[in-house]
Amino acid sequence: MVNFLIFGPPGSGKGTQSVRLAEKYNLTHLSTGDMLRAEISAGTELGKKMSSIMSKGELVPDEVVIEMIASKIDSTKGCAGFLFDGFPRTVAQTIALEKMLNDRGMKIDSMLVLDVDHDELVKRLITRAELSGRPDDKDPNVIENRIDVYKEKTEPIIDYCRKRGTYQPVNGMGSIEDIFERLSRNMKRYLK
Numbered sequence: 258m259v260n261f262l263i264f265g266p267p268g269s270g271k272g273t274q275s276v277r278l279a280e281k282y283n284l285t286h287l288s289t290g291d292m293l294r295a296e297i298s299a300g301t302e303l304g305k306k307m308s309s310i311m312s313k314g315e316l317v318p319d320e321v322v323i324e325m326i327a328s329k330i331d332s333t334k335g336c337a338g339f340l341f342d343g344f345p346r347t348v349a350q351t352i353a354l355e356k357m358l359n360d361r362g363m364k365i366d367s368m369l370v371l372d373v374d375h376d377e378l379v380k381r382l383i384t385r386a387e388l389s390g391r392p393d394d395k396d397p398n399v400i401e402n403r404i405d406v407y408k409e410k411t412e413p414i415i416d417y418c419r420k421r422g423t424y425q426p427v428n429g430m431g432s433i434e435d436i437f438e439r440l441s442r443n444m445k446r447y448l449k
């Protein structure tokens with residue numbers, strides 16, 4: 258199994274690219290954002306608790322997403338590997354993921370980091386708010402908070418992965434197709 262992290266600030270295109278890459282390379286796409294939104298749509302107790310945290314642009318507690326990911330890994334069979342999208346988002350989540358994979362005879366092979374300008378991130382999220390109505394995309398203050406939370410809590414993972422030799426920066430500016438090509442070129446080196 259070959260396992261990838263797709264990484265970058267809110268609006269950098271993680272979700273957009275993951276869907277396409279997972280299909281192309283027979284990877285299981287695990288998005289903690291999608292899992293949390295599914296809990297909210299289903300009206301579960303967990304969803305109700307997480308909804309107010311997410312609408313402020315804050316991160317949900319580490320243990321919630323770690324548990325979600327562990328159960329998905331254990332229930333998945335017959336794929337070439339995992340594509341983790343939006344997880345991990347803290348160093349504690351990264352350490353938990355490494356342990357989870359090690360315990361099952363796997364590892365993180367590559368961390369693909371999408372690099373996108375601040376103004377482009379804001380523009381993409383505001384455009385998405387018009388189309389999807391996601392509450393965390395509607396308010397410019399919440400968007401700025403999500404970007405600040407990324408810098409403070411999520412970006413330190415880059416240094417962590419750089420030390421492990423898995424960090425791969427990818428230009429995230431341009432058309433969806435061009436960025437897909439750049440990511441594909443990078444991933445092909447790990448896939449047969």
Ligand code: B4P
Binds near residue numbers: 266289345431
């Ligand atoms: P996520 O669902 O992960 O969402 P995101 O980071 O905002 O979006 P992403 O980067 O995937 O952007 P997308 O491709 O959709 O997280 C939402 C919230 O869930 C978090 O704020 C947090 O509260 C919580 N959460 C999730 N995981 C967590 C964790 N592990 N720990 C704690 N909390 C967690 O792209 C955005 C838009 O840009 C789209 O409309 C797309 O069409 C457009 N776009 C993409 N690429 C483009 C391009 N090249 N050109 C033009 N537009 C483009």
